[in-house]
Amino acid sequence: MDRTTSPTEPASADCVRDHPEMQYLALMRRIWTQGTRQVDRTGVGTRSIFGHSLRFDLAGGAMPLLTTKRVFWKTATREMLWFLTGETNIRPLCEQGVQIWTDWPLARFRAETGSDISREAFAQRIVEDADFAVRWGDLGPVYGKQWVDWPTFVPAGEGLFRRGEGIDQISQVVNSLRENPTSRRHIVEGWNVAELDQMALPPCHKTYQFQVAYGRLNCALYQRSCDVALGLPFNLWAGALLQRMIAQQTDLQQGEFVWMGGDVHLYENQGDLVEEQLTRLPQGQPRLEIIRKPESIFAYRIDDFVVHDYKPLGKLTAPVAV
Structure with a gap:
């Protein structure tokens, strides 16, 4: 655990020092107080550090679900299920009221048409007009496309x-974890160099590696860029x-x-969020229950997931840098 402290750290944090979320707050504090100021792709500007890690034990259903602000875990879950379909169009997300990918095609639509259409109206048109969704809703071969349909090419003469x-x-x-659990090649890669230019946003959470030890499934995620x-x-x-x-599908423990x-x-425009969140302390120990074991990794539904003991503090917002 990162034990970094600063004079601005609330004294009462001592009572929750071992809470896993304190790692996240320490990282946020370190970036905000010590990070290097940089001009970034979005033009907003960032405070940045290079290279950091966090560790979370998932035993007993524990999850790294932040409580110092409300995290809309169902939205994140819907996105993950969408990734697993291999879909690249935002229409299935918009149909569920999930707008976390809408800003990228919206920006392209505005730039190419000169329209000042609102986000809400754009998303509604994506849902209602299939042809419009085909033309403007596709993100290119992002995440799920690489995960379940990485392209190959064969000689054609x-x-x-x-x-x-x-x-x-x-x-x-999933198959390799079942058949050869001690392998060091349990990897899912999203960084397809040949197709990066076709993606609305190259993958940030790019590499997942899995390992089995004593019947427990471990996962390491490498993220090249992280807001x-x-x-x-x-x-x-x-x-x-x-x-x-994946652990459930392979009969492994967490x-x-x-x-x-x-x-x-x-981002420099996130100051109000950061300053407020750093005054807060973690609340409780959220647990995830998966109430059904589907026949495959691709058959999960949003109703299969139930979170217990999640009592977060209030919602905090900041602009999204596109």
């Missing part, structure tokens, strides 16, 4: 190639959720979820 059968990395990992205030709460939940589902970040940052 005369120096030409045609598209071959895609590689389902998720199924391969700690808005993105990381979702990333921690979703990564641990994928680990929980081990550690290890998160590793490369460029770990806060």
Whole structure:
């Protein structure tokens, strides 16, 4: 656990020093007080550190679900289930009221058409107009497409190639964990160099590696770029959720979820959120119950997941840098 402290740390934090969420708050404090100021792709500006890790024991149903602000875990879960379909269009998300990917195609639509359409109206049109969704709702071969349909190419004669059968990395990992649990090759990779330019946003949480030790499934997630205030709460939940589902499918117990970040940052316009969250202390120990074991990793539904003992403090918001 990161034991970093600063003079601004609330004295009463001593009573919850061992709570796993304190790692997150220590990281946030370190970035905000010590991070290097940088000009970033979005033009907003960040405070950044390079290289950090967090560790969470998932035994007993524990999950890295932040309590110092409300995290909409069902939204993050719907996104993970969407990834597992291999879908790249935002329409299925918009149909469920999930707008976390809407800003990227919306920005493209506004730039190319000159329209000042609102986010809500754009999402509604995506849902109601299938042709419009096809034209404007696709994100390119992001995340799930790489996870379950990594492209391959086979010779087609005369120096030409045609598209071959895609590689389902998720199924391969589930099968390899069952058949060869001691392997060091249980990896799901999203960083397809050949297709990065076709993606609305290249994968941030890019590499998942799984390991079995003493009948427990461990997972290490490497994230190349991380918005700690808005993105990381979702990333921690979703990564641990994928680990929980794979463990259930392979009849393994829960081990550690290890998160590793490369460029770990806060945006300069997130100051109000950061300052408020750093005054708060963790509340309780959220637990996830998966109430059904589907026939495959791809058959989970949102109703299969129930969270217990989640009593977060109030919602905190900040602008999303696109």
